Amino acid sequence: MPLRRSGPARRTVPLAAGTLVSLFSVLALPLALTGSATASDAEKRPAHPEQDWMGSTIIAHEGGDRAGGSEPRASGHRAVAGVDVSSHNRKVGWSSLRKSGVRFAYVKATEGTNYTNPYFAQQYRGSYQSGMIHGAYHFALPDHSSGGSQAEYFVDHGGDWSRDGRTLPGALDMEYNPYGATCYGKSHKGMVSWIQDFVQTYREETGRHAVIYTSTNWWKRCTGNSGKFGRTNPLWIPRYGSSVGSLPAGWQYHSIWQHTSSGHRVGDRNRFNGSYTRLKVLANGH
Template identity: 65%
Template sequence: MPLTRSGPSRRAVPGTVRTPAVLLAALTLLLVLPGIAQAEGADERPTHPDKDWMGSTIRAHEGRASAEPASSRTLTASVEGVDVSSHNGNVAWSTLKTNGTRFAYVKATEGTSYHNPYFTQQYNGSYQSGMIRGAYHFALPSNSSGSSQADYFASHGGGWSKDGKTLPGALDIEYNPYGPACYGKSQSAMVDWIGDFVRKYKQRTGRDAVIYTSTTWWKTCTGNSTKFSGTNPLWVPNWGASVGTLPGGWPFQTFWQYTSTGKTVGDHDRFNGSYARLQALANG
């Protein structure tokens, strides 16, 4: 419908309706046409991906409560690591390496449109410092399918190569930073979404993705599903003296994010095993 600007120097085009209500309806129609704006769940672009990193929403929802002493899981051997994203900017990898950090995970992607602008410095910098490195994807299950997000991740930094220095990619699945905690999905639908992601990721890379999640979120949003405990390594956050109770039937954790206030960068992690076992995980 043609629209004209009203004013004393213009004539209305015959057939043009200039009532405010109809104009508003026309503009509303334009906003929902394909290519103008996308409906919810149709690959919408995240509005603040720089604020979404491993544990950012867990800290907001669950706070800093210490792990349950009764469920303490002491690490007899462990390797120190960190996880970073764009909010860390350019990372001082040599400082971290000097202080004992041996591996790093770097946020690569979120949804199907965001790629960490600091990814090259962080991912390559950790590698060049002599660390074993990996990439992670911040999941937005209400945004698009698990398969499409795994594809985007694998194509934008989440790939894997058997070079002895690259860890399998990680799926960061936690509270929704843009809406309802479980992204508007039922527990069974969430399990299906995660399954869709890890199947596609393995198809693309040959590796089982690591799953990062909190016990509380996993119980709430998947019904404490045990579907992935036999295939996908677990990464659990618990900022206390122990790992605490694990979710989903996993008999042990592979990674433990034990603090969000560490030196040089906030998030520090421990691999549950020796350095030789970490190298074995990198080699597949």
């Protein structure tokens, strides 16, 4: 599998007079780096990042059918099955999932600016090698550091995009704070600005609009139901039941639906809202 994208050139930084070094000079994708905290963020290192996976706080705050796993009524015959995984899934049996009909996977890459998933290499490469379309996601901690710095950390530790036809744009996981105040101590305006900083930086770094994962309830509570991102960023919505329910402001439709947290083999199961051909369009970027 291609390890680095062939998209827009990464930004350069001056090292000495007349000397520039490209941040894109490293050709191998850093898949399992531990990251390094600076003095300013050392006190904000997440206490249990292995427990923070996509949707881990949704069931606690919003409820849902943990005994799910059945096919949602509204998925439609054209919807494509997918999974999302993180370190709590450890080594995933990708071949079995592929044989069961799963066609795409998102893998947690990072959280904040000092955690990377230690199983990322096996999960990210394994899903690709099994024949799936894959992507990476970032668990946001808006009270730890800026959106831009978290986007850069994500891109540099697995969240980059490859123009290979089988890599989905990175996803930003916005959900309830697992460490404190629901909205991370931010006002509606402050949260919208943080998200804008992340998605804009990700766009500058990769040429792609990040997917936004969020629940309608959290979005209303923490952004004031902002409609700012619906025209640019695909929506990934969690709702554990038979229908996707109402959507956050700005989005006319969802791209991915996380419909259960207790599916067979891997708990978190998803449906892409369209055909496999449309999923490949999302991967290709056109």
